[in-house]
Amino acid sequence: xxxxxxxxxxxxxxxxxxxxxxxxxxxxxxxxxxxxxxxxxxxxxxxxxxxxxxxxxxxxxxxxxxxxxxxxxxxxxxxxxxxxxxxxxxxxxxxxxxxxxxxxxxxxxxxxxxxxxxxxxxxxxxxxxxxxxxxxxxxxxxxxxxxxxxxx
Numbered sequence: 561x562x563x564x565x566x567x568x569x570x571x572x573x574x575x576x577x578x579x580x581x582x583x584x585x586x587x588x589x590x591x592x593x594x595x596x597x598x599x600x601x602x603x604x605x606x607x608x609x610x611x612x613x614x615x616x617x618x619x620x621x622x623x624x625x626x627x628x629x630x631x632x633x634x635x636x637x638x639x640x641x642x643x644x645x646x647x648x649x650x651x652x653x654x655x656x657x658x659x660x661x662x663x664x665x666x667x668x669x670x671x672x673x674x675x676x677x678x679x680x681x682x683x684x685x686x687x688x689x690x691x692x693x694x695x696x697x698x699x700x701x702x703x704x705x706x707x708x709x710x711x712x
Contacts, residue, residue, distance in 0.1 A: 563698045578640065585623040594663035600625055604690040608661040609635060609709075614654035622648045625690050626662070627682070633660050633669060633709040634682055641699030649705060660709060669709040679706045 589597035589608055598606050607626040610619050627634040637649035652658060652671040660667045674682060683706065686693055697704050 574640075575642075582623055586621050589623060589661070594661070597623065598663060600690070601692070602690070605662075607633065607635075609648060610659040610661070611648050611651035612655040612657070614651050620648065620651060622646075624648075626660070627686055627689055629682070629685070629708075631711055633662070633667065634674075634686070635707045635709065636686060636693055637705040637707060638693055638696040641696030641704075643700055643702065645702070645705065649707065652707065657712065658709065667709075668712050670712050671707050671709050674706040674708050678708065679703075682706050 585597040585606070586608060589606065592598075594606075600606050604625045605627075606623050608621050609624050610621045612618070613620050624635045637646050639646040653673075656671040658669055658671055660669055683693075686706065693704070
């Protein structure tokens with residue numbers, strides 16, 4: 561059973577606010593080459609992930625925290641501990657080819673969900689980068705996916 565989310569986070573306004581903030585961050589990041597919007601709380605690095613919409617076929621860009629792991633980029637489908645997977649993760653399941661912008665560099669990558677063993681190995685590194693992932697996991701019954709983005 562998940563821990564209750566803090567007061568106010570279950571408001572129906574939260575997803576709208578998250579969406580608005582994501583759009584604003586994406587715009588600022590793109591306009592500044594990542595100088596603005598390239599860091600989150602406690603300095604966690606931010607990238608822009610562009611997926612193909614599974615229904616629309618249109619490009620969809622989302623700012624995400626990321627961890628560089630060799631030539632891989634690792635992202636977490638946490639959605640702040642919400643009960644459902646984020647749309648970008650569902651898009652990657654349908655079409656794993658994607659692009660990631662880190663500062664001014666754009667990488668063409670292919671996504672896959674980390675195996676349980678890979679997730680176990682990466683999770684402490686992700687928590688070191690952004691400890692709130694631990695809270696997010698405690699707020700949901702779903703196992704929050706760790707996604708590995710690899711060069712095509």
